[in-house]
Amino acid sequence: xxxxxxxxxxxxxxxxxxxxxxxxxxxxxxxxxxxxxxxxxxxxxxxxxxxxxxxxxxxxxxxxxxxxxxxxxxxxxxxxxxxxxxxxxxxxxxxxxxxxxxxxxxxxxxxxxxxxxxxxxxxxxxxxxxxxxxxxxxxxxxxxxxxxxxxxxxxxxxxxxxxxxxxxxxxxxxxxxxxxxxxxxxxxxxxxxxxxxxxxxxxxxxxxxxxxxxxxxxxxxxxxxxxxxxxxxxxxxxxxxxxxxxxxxxxxxxxxxxxxx
Amino acid sequence: xxxxxxxxxxxxxxxxxxxxxxxxxxxxxxxxxxxxxxxxxxxxxxxxxxxxxxxxxxxxxxxxxxxxxxxxxxxxxxxxxxxxxxxxxxxxxxxxxxxxxxxxxxxxxxxxxxxxxxxxxxxxxxxxxxxxxxxxxxxxxxxxxxxxxxxxxxxxxxxxxxxxxxxxxxxxxxxxxxxxxxxxxxxxxxxxxxxxxxxxxxxxxxxxxxxxxxxxxxxxxxxxxxxxxxxxxxxxxxxxxxxxxxxxxxxxxxxxxxxxx
DNA sequence: CACACGATTACCGATGAACGGTAAGAGCAG
DNA sequence: CTGCTCTTACCGTTCATCGGTAATCGTGTG
Numbered sequence: 226x227x228x229x230x231x232x233x234x235x236x237x238x239x240x241x242x243x244x245x246x247x248x249x250x251x252x253x254x255x256x257x258x259x260x261x262x263x264x265x266x267x268x269x270x271x272x273x274x275x276x277x278x279x280x281x282x283x284x285x286x287x288x289x290x291x292x293x294x295x296x297x298x299x300x301x302x303x304x305x306x307x308x309x310x311x312x313x314x315x316x317x318x319x320x321x322x323x324x325x326x327x328x329x330x331x332x333x334x335x336x337x338x339x340x341x342x343x344x345x346x347x348x349x350x351x352x353x354x355x356x357x358x359x360x361x362x363x364x365x366x367x368x369x370x371x372x373x374x375x376x377x378x379x380x381x382x383x384x385x386x387x388x389x390x391x392x393x394x395x396x397x398x399x400x401x402x403x404x405x406x407x408x409x410x411x412x413x414x415x416x417x418x419x420x421x422x423x424x425x426x427x428x429x430x431x432x433x434x435x436x437x438x439x440x441x442x443x444x445x446x447x448x449x450x451x452x453x454x455x456x457x458x459x460x461x462x463x464x465x466x467x468x469x470x471x472x473x474x475x476x477x478x479x480x481x482x483x484x485x486x
Numbered sequence: 487x488x489x490x491x492x493x494x495x496x497x498x499x500x501x502x503x504x505x506x507x508x509x510x511x512x513x514x515x516x517x518x519x520x521x522x523x524x525x526x527x528x529x530x531x532x533x534x535x536x537x538x539x540x541x542x543x544x545x546x547x548x549x550x551x552x553x554x555x556x557x558x559x560x561x562x563x564x565x566x567x568x569x570x571x572x573x574x575x576x577x578x579x580x581x582x583x584x585x586x587x588x589x590x591x592x593x594x595x596x597x598x599x600x601x602x603x604x605x606x607x608x609x610x611x612x613x614x615x616x617x618x619x620x621x622x623x624x625x626x627x628x629x630x631x632x633x634x635x636x637x638x639x640x641x642x643x644x645x646x647x648x649x650x651x652x653x654x655x656x657x658x659x660x661x662x663x664x665x666x667x668x669x670x671x672x673x674x675x676x677x678x679x680x681x682x683x684x685x686x687x688x689x690x691x692x693x694x695x696x697x698x699x700x701x702x703x704x705x706x707x708x709x710x711x712x713x714x715x716x717x718x719x720x721x722x723x724x725x726x727x728x729x730x731x732x733x734x735x736x737x738x739x740x741x742x743x744x745x746x747x
Numbered sequence: 748c749a750c751a752c753g754a755t756t757a758c759c760g761a762t763g764a765a766c767g768g769t770a771a772g773a774g775c776a777g
Numbered sequence: 778c779t780g781c782t783c784t785t786a787c788c789g790t791t792c793a794t795c796g797g798t799a800a801t802c803g804t805g806t807g
Contacts (some may be wrong), residue, residue, distance in 0.1 A: 246564030
């Protein structure tokens, strides 16, 4: 696929280079970039030169390299996530105004939860979600909601894999998880106390798209010790309905989304 | 730079392909993509195959191609725009709550204004700004604010170019523009009635970064006929100060940012 | 000041993936 | 059936890619 000894295409190397940047490593020297990506020095310099020319990367005054604004622009212009985000933001603000901790919107991508949007405040407690960040499906309330409303075939293949147990409350057994997913579908929301971090709980509800499929999960993270966290559920359900409607959802709930108790 | 007869690198072709997608053309067939980019059919198919493999592009059920979520994820994770956006969003919400029309955050990129964030409402009037969209510098209030606080050398090179006159009120003469820029620096804001679209007015103020340089412009778009539009200025100035402080701005205003009138 | 170390740039020969033409297959409309 | 478009498959040529080595630049250190 490429001239490289590793048999990797340039596109693959491009992805490796871009992947080297995240919020903990927003800028670095080309040499370090080569080390992080595992690419030969000369090769790294050559590709970086091209990327700088196209402004997908930018050179900082100090000489370090970082992602270019052009990269963000190109990726955002035609992406589906932007539309989803724009539809959801007003409703997320309402939720955030009431719940005051942390509100997130996540989708299912490559067997993980990818967070599209996140609102936080000073009062926000431990919360490892980040915009454009990923977390495992079976250990987040958002992930379980998304999984619960996925096609059965996908659920099967997902549950066939070995799952990491993060804390005591993380469910990893297929049978137990299936029961839990059914429960989530019935109740219309997922509530998970301390599944990744023991101190916090997540509550998530599904967001529907045009064809009545679940396209995203709306969730809040609250301190675990907070009494009756599920009092937040009605707020979430109402907001999720608003988002769904903004996305063109017209169908009436077929029993999955129902006002719980 | 590449094997192509046009002498273009793969990265360049990658950019051309990704550029073909925007909010008006979010998905298309590979053949149409080839036509829009001007690339040979076979070449298009080959590159698209690689991009699909890396999930930078995705195939829709109907067979059409669209930008992949992975593309958005990679571009967002390490981008400077995300940090700017997150710092600004709460203050933009406050502005939007009061002004009720349309609030935007723009930066200067490649001699154009690139809009990082945009809040709108049902009451929003004609407003051509879009997230990840571009508009000319000299015809937008945001652009003029950014230009007014740019290095003198940049201003010189910019004003040396011929500028398009969009409406009657668009300034295109270098001398007149320079006077206007000076005025903007003195007053601390830019107000532009109907510079691109006659029906709307834009008001913009600068947002400062750590080193006291202007990193973005905060602006609102209001109907042009609205009486004393500049009554919105104090709200904008206050919000801009908040954003600046969130960005680590500590310096005291050196006369540029001053309560006007 | 000399030295070491890292980052960056420059050079270069061999290799093979990229290139893009042609053509066949697939799907659809009239 | 016929024409049309989209897609996939095949293939010979070519030149950019690849990645080594080495020189240059910059910075901090004993």
